[in-house]
Amino acid sequence: MAYGNGSAANSGSKYKTEGLEQFLIWIREDIAGEIDATDNYQYHIDSIDIPEIKEILAHIRDEEKEHIAELTHLLQRFDPVQNQKFEEDHFENEASSKASSGGFTVGNV
Numbered sequence: 416m417a418y419g420n421g422s423a424a425n426s427g428s429k430y431k432t433e434g435l436e437q438f439l440i441w442i443r444e445d446i447a448g449e450i451d452a453t454d455n456y457q458y459h460i461d462s463i464d465i466p467e468i469k470e471i472l473a474h475i476r477d478e479e480k481e482h483i484a485e486l487t488h489l490l491q492r493f494d495p496v497q498n499q500k501f502e503e504d505h506f507e508n509e510a511s512s513k514a515s516s517g518g519f520t521v522g523n524v
């Protein structure tokens with residue numbers, strides 16, 4: 416990543432982040448990491464035919480999804496602009512968004 420390694424505030428870098436803004440950067444990086452982990456577990460689930468292993472990996476994958484939700488809630492609580500974006504309704508109604516999924520579900524073993 417181009418920012419947010421925690422050393423910018425003291426390194427003379429043009430990225431002067433500290434305090435809450437640095438925390439928000441770390442949270443965004445953590446969310447990205449959790450999403451990447453989730454996708455990796457799903458890839459491994461899809462790549463193996465041993466049910467016991469698939470089940471364990473699916474459990475771990477779902478824990479990563481829980482982490483994504485927890486971190487996203489933190490971001491919502493402490494980033495006012497992000498909170499505003501969450502508050503905005505990007506779909507006219509729930510029925511139209513469900514219909515647009517085409518009946519597909521993801522994340523199953």
Ligand SMILES: [Fe+2]
Pocket residue numbers: 449452478479482
């Ligand atoms: Fe995690």
